[in-house]
Amino acid sequence: MRYVVAVAETGGFTRAAERCHVVQSALSHQIARLEKELGARLFHRTSRSVRLTAAGEAFVPVARQALQAAERARAEVAAATGEVRGRLAVGAISTVAAVDLARELGAFRTRYPQVRISLQTEMSDLLIERVREGALDVAFVGLVPGARTAGVRERELARGELVAVVPPDHSLAGREWTTLSRLARETFVDFTAGSTARRQRDEAFLAAGLTSEVGFEVTNVEFLAKLVRAGLGIGMVPEAFAAELPGLRIVRARPAPERTERVVWSALGPSPAALAFLAGLGVDGDPEGTVSGA
Secondary structure, three states: OHHHHHHHHHOOHHHHHHHHOOOHHHHHHHHHHHHHHHOOOOEEEOOOOEEEOHHHHHHHHHHHHHHHHHHHHHHHHHHHOOOOOEEEEEEEOOOOOOOOHHHHHHHHHHHOOOEEEEEEEOOHHHHHHHHHHOOOOEEEEEEOOOOOOOOEEEEEEEEEEEEEEEOOOOOOOOOOEEEHHHHOOOEEEEEOOOOHHHHHHHHHHHHOOOOOEEEEEEOOHHHHHHHHHOOOOEEEEEHHHHOOOOOOEEEEEEOOOEEEEEEEEEOOOOOHHHHHHHHHOOOOOOOOOOEEOO
């Protein structure tokens, strides 16, 4: 199962063998044995590409879950003997500000050196989905205050406002605050339509009876800031994060769009490593807690 997942994720037998630290012939042989046992081909193989068959598409998600369950079982046994090990897969939005994530991960690694730590940044929607699937143990997301996160457990870490960011030569650059109706006259650089990051601004404008033009859609705040610096539009980002964007001026908006930062983890309860990480943040990861959206 590990070999099949590696081929599916890397797109080739050679790269999968390198990832799994085995020779390609051994990996190919084991996959062929599994296909014979299953009675179905898992991959379409050509000289130029490898892609999943319909049977492979059905097999890989279940294989991932089985591998995660096996790793979780080993971690639970180790935890029962007083040792925290296994993996800690963390996801975060690019604008996380409620915690100093680099510092927290560094402190965690020092305290639990046998835990394998990974981090990926993505949009909130995808991070929550990956927590539900078990691909991530913990994720830091940003949502509108009333948003529900079905199928995961969560705790709110912080609540704040969005502020406008404009280039230094913009007509609003010297102002401390402005109205949403004034901002609505501008072209926006914003996150992709339908994303939770986009909804934080869209819902505030809709509540005020306003519409706005989005000329440029991005998936991370660094590119948003770069486009705003180039004079292509203005943006709105969390106030707690805005000061970290050099070369831009901050303008507060009234009424201000609101957002919450939350940490989410599996509805099945956190793994030993995730439980220890959450405890370091002062978050009770008790699996008997409330499941959001339930």
